Amino acid sequence: MPEVDDRSFMDLALEEAKKAAGLGEVPIGAVLVSGDAVIRGHNRVIMDCDPTAHAEIVVMREAAKKMGNYRLVGSSLYVTLEPCIMCAGAIVQARVARLVYAAQDPRYGAVESMLKAFDFEVNHKPDICAGILKEEAGELLTKFFQARRNGGVPKWS
């Protein structure tokens, strides 16, 4: 069941995804909510030269540092695209309580698509809510890849 603030937090994640696009990164954004703390971030693989710097991992790492705890017990993670295998595994490691994502990733998604990571005997399973603002999130990605294929710079109003 979506919670009251899910749409607001996903809006923030979408803002982050747009920032990523403006920086030439694949437009995926994330927000980690833990108590009063709201940590926002986006995909930064190219700018950080870090293959693991997906939006989810960026906010989980920052939140863990901020909380002084590598386990983000009770936290909620919002992300604009279904997590990949790496990020699904990181969600397990960090003990994220609730995962909310927007668009499905039919090719590489590891929650409901290519693979259902949380259906295996992992040592933690988050609650999952999918589909909030999925059209907006999906459109961002589609436009970005279209623009990149055409050699143009995507514009986000």
Place this chain on the structure above:
Amino acid sequence: MPEVDDRSFMDLALEEAKKAAGLGEVPIGAVLVSGDAVIRGHNRVIMDCDPTAHAEIVVMREAAKKMGNYRLVGSSLYVTLEPCIMCAGAIVQARVARLVYAAQDPRYGAVESMLKAFDFEVNHKPDICAGILKEEAGELLTKFFQARRNGGVPKWS
């Protein structure tokens, strides 16, 4: 097929695992070899307060920074324990060419145990070699967890 230097690099990874144990971290070590570069590291989840700081990710991140490329094309990754889901996914993201691991992780391993991540339609599959120095790597972990259960500090000669 094991290569000539596999045993030497896994020995280095084992040294790293012992360092981790001495620091109170779960004793898992890794070595990333790319051309002439040999990057060593170990599990640092607690010391870095980072749920993603498994040995594999530590060396992949450092290697990417050093190489100035988030894709570690042509590289080999040595690790003392079968990678978890997160690390298997990171290996895909980083395009590691060859994965060599020592001990199997029957509970949470994501290569041959709990889950076979590379059997899915991932966008990169490394060559895999398992079992080199598996007894030594497994014994390190067993002793560490025994000592931790007993409240003692494990000693590594």
